[in-house]
Amino acid sequence: MSTATKIPHAAAATATAFDVEKVRRDFPVLHQKVHGKPLVYLDNAATTQKPLSVIEAIEYYYRHDNSNIHRGVHALSERATADYEKVRAAAQRFLNARDAKEIIFVRGTTEAINLVAQSYGRKHVGPGDEVLITAMEHHSNIVPWQMLCDEKGARLRVAPINDRGELLLDEFEKLLGPKTRIAAVSHLSNALGTINPVREMTRMAHARNIPVLVDGAQAAPRLPVDVQALDCDFYAMSGHKMYGPTGIGVLYGKAELLEAMPPYQGGGDMIASVTFEKTVYNKLPYKFEAGTPNIADTIGFGAALAYLETLGLEAIERHEHDVLSYATRAIEAIPGVTIVGTASEKSGVLSFTMDGIHPHDIGTILDREGIAVRTGHHCAQPVMQRFGIPATARASFGLYNTREEVDALVAGIHKVIEVLG
Amino acid sequence: MSELRELYQEVILEHSKHPRNFREMATASRKVEGFNPLCGDHFTIYLDLKDGAINDISFQGAGCAISKASASMMTQTLKGKSASEAEAMFSKFHDLVTGHGRGEESLGKLAVFSGVSEFPLRVKCATLAWHALRAALEGKEEAVSTE
Numbered sequence: 001m002s003t004a005t006k007i008p009h010a011a012a013a014t015a016t017a018f019d020v021e022k023v024r025r026d027f028p029v030l031h032q033k034v035h036g037k038p039l040v041y042l043d044n045a046a047t048t049q050k051p052l053s054v055i056e057a058i059e060y061y062y063r064h065d066n067s068n069i070h071r072g073v074h075a076l077s078e079r080a081t082a083d084y085e086k087v088r089a090a091a092q093r094f095l096n097a098r099d100a101k102e103i104i105f106v107r108g109t110t111e112a113i114n115l116v117a118q119s120y121g122r123k124h125v126g127p128g129d130e131v132l133i134t135a136m137e138h139h140s141n142i143v144p145w146q147m148l149c150d151e152k153g154a155r156l157r158v159a160p161i162n163d164r165g166e167l168l169l170d171e172f173e174k175l176l177g178p179k180t181r182i183a184a185v186s187h188l189s190n191a192l193g194t195i196n197p198v199r200e201m202t203r204m205a206h207a208r209n210i211p212v213l214v215d216g217a218q219a220a221p222r223l224p225v226d227v228q229a230l231d232c233d234f235y236a237m238s239g240h241k242m243y244g245p246t247g248i249g250v251l252y253g254k255a256e257l258l259e260a261m262p263p264y265q266g267g268g269d270m271i272a273s274v275t276f277e278k279t280v281y282n283k284l285p286y287k288f289e290a291g292t293p294n295i296a297d298t299i300g301f302g303a304a305l306a307y308l309e310t311l312g313l314e315a316i317e318r319h320e321h322d323v324l325s326y327a328t329r330a331i332e333a334i335p336g337v338t339i340v341g342t343a344s345e346k347s348g349v350l351s352f353t354m355d356g357i358h359p360h361d362i363g364t365i366l367d368r369e370g371i372a373v374r375t376g377h378h379c380a381q382p383v384m385q386r387f388g389i390p391a392t393a394r395a396s397f398g399l400y401n402t403r404e405e406v407d408a409l410v411a412g413i414h415k416v417i418e419v420l421g
Numbered sequence: 422m423s424e425l426r427e428l429y430q431e432v433i434l435e436h437s438k439h440p441r442n443f444r445e446m447a448t449a450s451r452k453v454e455g456f457n458p459l460c461g462d463h464f465t466i467y468l469d470l471k472d473g474a475i476n477d478i479s480f481q482g483a484g485c486a487i488s489k490a491s492a493s494m495m496t497q498t499l500k501g502k503s504a505s506e507a508e509a510m511f512s513k514f515h516d517l518v519t520g521h522g523r524g525e526e527s528l529g530k531l532a533v534f535s536g537v538s539e540f541p542l543r544v545k546c547a548t549l550a551w552h553a554l555r556a557a558l559e560g561k562e563e564a565v566s567t568e
Binding site: 360420 | 425438459462488489542543546
């Protein structure tokens with residue numbers, strides 16, 4: 001698939017007419033009251049809500065097609081297999097991967113990164129080698145590499161960020177050394193909202209023959225992603241942050257790398273033949289998909305990809321940018337409030353602290369106003385340490401959020417000041 | 422709003438802003454850290470035990486208004502109490518914040534935490550310092566986690 005076919009013509013038409021009220025009607029969960037107030041859901045970086053099409057796709061599968069895949073000769077198994085593999089093709093299109101076999105289904109971004117660390121990492125990283133990450137990574141892009149480094153006697157290096165939460169690109173480049181075996185970087189920081197220049201970072205790494213894994217958990221639902229244009233070697237994403245179900249995600253890997261990697265888990269479906277003396281592994285992508293997969297949620301994920309494709313990532317990006325800019329202006333104007341993460345390239349995430357008020361208390365009071373935000377360290381404790389704070393309150397936006405909801409958040413913050421200030 | 426006012430009573434806010442016994446204790450005979458890995462709250466409780474009684478008690482650390490005020494008021498309440506009195510107090514306090522208490526008069530000022538029972542997610546905040554205290558009284562040294 002070329003980039004041209006990846007972006008439907010409809011996207012250009014809907015771009016100017018992104019109808020958020022119409023979009024909101026697709027999400028049943030949004031239409032409820034919490035503590036007597038209309039729900040304002042601003043925890044989309046944790047997980048997104050699901051459109052009716054996703055909910056119905058899962059239900060339809062269980063009502064009509066439920067069966068195991070890749071093995072039955074009966075009608076239900078054929079239908080389930082076909083629908084499951086259609087989602088692989090949809091994910092290939094979504095990421096603009098060269099080949100559907102480069103799409104490995106996993107539980108989510110965490111499992112995708114663990115797969116690369118355990119399979120590619122254990123094969124290529126040895127004593128004295130280095131793995132390079134950045135200071136803004138989620139724990140899921142730190143701990144799997146730490147485990148690998150501990151096992152192999154390798155060293156985890158961390159590229160620093162500045163006070164705005166931007167990667168110091170020069171420092172990143174300097175840390176790409178002769179011992180670096182892989183670089184693993186976030187596309188969009190979950191705690192700060194920073195968008196990293198992953199294309200440029202990949203170019204720097206490739207100039208030294210270092211492969212790059214991109215953690216796309218937050219970027220995939222917010223930015224158009226083209227893995228061929230980025231030229232990254234691995235790209236990881238989670239269905240549940242993309243308006244799909246939990247328990248399904250994607251690891252994209254370049255075919256030549258995946259071909260050369262040992263399997264991650266052993267079991268059914270990942271084999272070509274088994275005797276007690278020798279097992280021949282299945283071809284890509286099945287080599288990495290041991291056991292009966294999460295079929296229903298994969299099909300639900302397919303509906304989520306179709307939903308995103310219909311709206312168009314460009315239109316979604318533009319809408320969310322508008323909401324984030326509006327929120328940033330409104331919240332930075334409130335006395336005593338400090339925004340954490342002020343990179344020039346940002347999307348989706350607005351972390352903040354309030355003078356003398358702990359984020360946990362902010363979260364409780366906002367909740368009573370019907371506003372769902374995340375408070376805490378956001379599974380990014382090193383980021384909190386970098387900014388010298390224990391935690392932040394984080395509003396994270398999705399495609400269905402509105403300026404009116406930002407107004408409710410601002411009113412909620414004033415309420416926090418009224419109660420605790 | 423009334424539930425919020427119940428939770429964030431003036432006394433609690435005042436203690437969270439001006440915590441009592443908020444200091445390290447060089448002479449402490451016992452010292453235990455308590456933390457909540459989910460929200461990052463982190464306190465150290467210092468105890469000076471003499472003849473089975475709490476001769477001095479202090480704390481340090483960072484946390485939300487509820488956890489900090491709870492730690493502060495705990496130190497005020499327990500100074501001079503015996504270990505078994507402190508243990509009994511925790512038991513009553515736990516009942517109070519989980520909504521099982523009957524408004525025990527013996528809790529004294531600590532009764533202001535009754536509003537926590539309407540906020541089940543905040544029970545861990547209110548009891549963090551107490552869990553660390555219990556560990557310290559039992560002579561444990563490893564950090565206490567709410568999870």
